[in-house]
Amino acid sequence: MTVTVDLSGRVAVVTGGTRGVGAGIARAFLEAGAEVVVCARRPPAEPVAADGRTARFRPLDLREPDSVTAFFAQVKDDHGRLDTLVNNAGGTPFRLLADGGAARHARVLELNLTAPLTASLAAYEVMRGQPGGASILMIGSVSGGRPSPGTAAYGAAKAGLDSLARSMATEWAPAVRVNTLLLGMVRTELSHLHYGDDAGIAAVGRTVPAGRLAEPADVGDACVFLASDRAAYITGASLLVHGGGERPAFLDAATVNRDSSPPPPSTASKEN
Numbered sequence: 272m273t274v275t276v277d278l279s280g281r282v283a284v285v286t287g288g289t290r291g292v293g294a295g296i297a298r299a300f301l302e303a304g305a306e307v308v309v310c311a312r313r314p315p316a317e318p319v320a321a322d323g324r325t326a327r328f329r330p331l332d333l334r335e336p337d338s339v340t341a342f343f344a345q346v347k348d349d350h351g352r353l354d355t356l357v358n359n360a361g362g363t364p365f366r367l368l369a370d371g372g373a374a375r376h377a378r379v380l381e382l383n384l385t386a387p388l389t390a391s392l393a394a395y396e397v398m399r400g401q402p403g404g405a406s407i408l409m410i411g412s413v414s415g416g417r418p419s420p421g422t423a424a425y426g427a428a429k430a431g432l433d434s435l436a437r438s439m440a441t442e443w444a445p446a447v448r449v450n451t452l453l454l455g456m457v458r459t460e461l462s463h464l465h466y467g468d469d470a471g472i473a474a475v476g477r478t479v480p481a482g483r484l485a486e487p488a489d490v491g492d493a494c495v496f497l498a499s500d501r502a503a504y505i506t507g508a509s510l511l512v513h514g515g516g517e518r519p520a521f522l523d524a525a526t527v528n529r530d531s532s533p534p535p536p537s538t539a540s541k542e543n
Contacts, residue, residue: 276496277303278303278305278354278495278498278499279303280304281304281355281498282305282307282308282346282352282353283305283306283354283355283356284310284343284346284353284356284394285297285308285310285357286311286333286356286357286358286359286360286387287310287359287360287361288307288311288326288357289311289313289314289328290315290316290459291457291459292359292410292454292457292487292490293311294309294315294319295489295490295491296357296359296487296491297326297491298488298491299321299488299490299491299495300491300498301326302321302322303499305354307326307327308326308329308346309326309327309329310328310330313330314330329342329345333382333386333389334382336389340393342393343390343397344397347397353397353405354403354405354406355405355407356390356391356405356406356407357407357408357494357498358387358391358408358410358432360382360387361386361387361410361425361428362382362383363379363383363424363425367421368423368424377424379424379428380424380427380431382428383428383432384429384432384435387435388435391407391449395407395443398446398447399443404445404446404448405446405447405448406449406502407436407439407447407450408450408494409432409450409451410451410452411429411432411433411451411453412426412454412455413453413513414426415432415433415453416430416433433451436449437449437451437507440506440507441507444506448503448505448506450508450509451508451510452494452510452512453509453511453513454512455511455512455513455516456475456476456485456513457484457485457486457487458472458485458486458487462484472484478518479513479514479517480518481514483514485512485514489512493510497510
């Protein structure tokens with residue numbers, strides 16, 4: 272039996288949907304038949320498209336609450352409803368805690384935790400009264416559940432985002448389902464900045480049990496499933512999208528001979 276997901280007639284908003292993981296998510300929703308709106312501070316270098324269909328771009332700074340409220344009101348005016356919000360926008364530079372003041376780290380928290388909260392609250396006002404329900408997806412990170420040296424504020428924000436999603440899921444049920452995707456390393460157009468050339472990217476990929484980094488399409492497929500009716504009973508959940516995680520460092524530090532062991536993992540700044 273062929274299992275398909277058809278989101279025709281649905282409307283999805285993907286924040287930070289103009290490149291990288293966000294663009295992959297937007298393309299997956301387009302392929303599933305949804306109408307897609309992507310937002311970011313700057314327009315994409317080229318339109319985000321798939322299967323002959325194109326996402327609508329609208330500029331938005333998620334750190335401006337009034338602009339966020341106006342954005343979602345416009346989505347409702349244009350499309351009549353909002354079925355899915357994907358809170359994807361985020362990121363951080365590599366910065367050790369002692370190398371940045373509290374204000375710098377607070378900006379990371381603002382982008383990765385406060386901004387998704389602001390967007391979710393505005394989206395909820397559109398979603399709460401519409402027939403058929405709706406869903407919100409948080410793009411989290413495995414960094415929220417482990418030490419994140421060099422990206423500590425980011426890891427703290429992602430931990431908070433996962434907790435926030437579970438509380439939202441409880442408060443807003445059954446009208447709006449809320450779930451989190453906990454991402455591992457994803458190969459995007461910026462991967463070379465973190466992992467080096469193709470050989471470096473491949474070497475990092477070998478530290479993952481799945482044997483490679485995720486592609487944006489892998490994340491997009493998971494989002495489409497969680498937004499669909501096939502996930503109608505899934506809310507307040509955290510889905511690991513990390514290819515099996517990372518090889519524990521202690522295995523490579525042990526003195527037992529393991530000739531087939533892959534190289535140890537490397538640390539890089541987060542793109543999502």
